[in-house]
């Protein structure tokens with residue numbers, strides 16, 4: 575059975591169709607890349623799946639049960655966590671407190687003690703143990719991105735939606751983030767990763783799906799999809815695709 579089944583989702587913003595009849599299935603254990611040009615609808619899809627936005631039409635099932643229409647906290651407690659593109663930790667709270675709060679409120683930890691224990695484990699997993707007692711405001715961008723990951727992991731999700739966790743990182747930081755995504759997958763967590771960096775898609779994902787102007791235009795194995803002319807055109811424009819064809823593979 576699919577872990578996530580998105581069926582014929584539509585979402586418009588005052589006439590602008592951000593998601594146009596999108597259907598997507600994620601099986602347990604998969605790591606799937608979600609790519610597409612700016613404004614394609616990627617974040618909107620994550621917002622609709624995580625309950626931040628209500629779809630205009632269509633349905634979403636998680637582990638066989640409908641989740642569309644539920645509030646974000648109820649969806650999170652079912653085992654679906656997401657990161658935010660713009661990371662906004664509570665700046666005056668420590669790194670540990672930020673993660674413990676996520677474990678408590680979105681992860682349904684039974685007590686403060688359990689939330690703190692879960693938070694420590696998530697911080698260790700993300701390489702942030704040394705930062706645990708520092709204020710979140712002291713972290714670098716890479717540190718804040720890792721904190722965002724630790725917060726979502728502390729919710730003990732079965733499905734993790736990663737919205738550009740690597741944007742703005744330097745090459746060494748990206749390699750570290752790649753390792754983390756692989757380690758998360760090795761724990762059996764299913765991952766949907768919104769990504770602009772092809773390195774992450776090619777090295778971490780089993781499958782890739784492409785959104786373009788709100789429509790899903792490709793879905794398949796990474797090398798297959800990235801060799802697709804429609805996908806190259808969507809990204810780089812028709813002229814580039816023509817030149818690519820002239821030059822050959």
Ligand SMILES: Nc1ncnc2c1ncn2[C@@H]1O[C@H](COP(=O)(O)OP(=O)(O)OP(=O)(O)O)[C@@H](O)[C@H]1O
Pocket residue numbers: 587590592610611612613614615616617618619
């Ligand atoms: N809350 C909103 N109100 C109005 N329009 C919105 C809203 N959220 C998104 N949009 C519009 O919907 C379209 C899809 O946006 P979305 O942020 O989902 O794209 P994206 O693929 O995530 O882009 P990026 O790669 O730039 O983050 C865009 O045209 C955007 O301007």
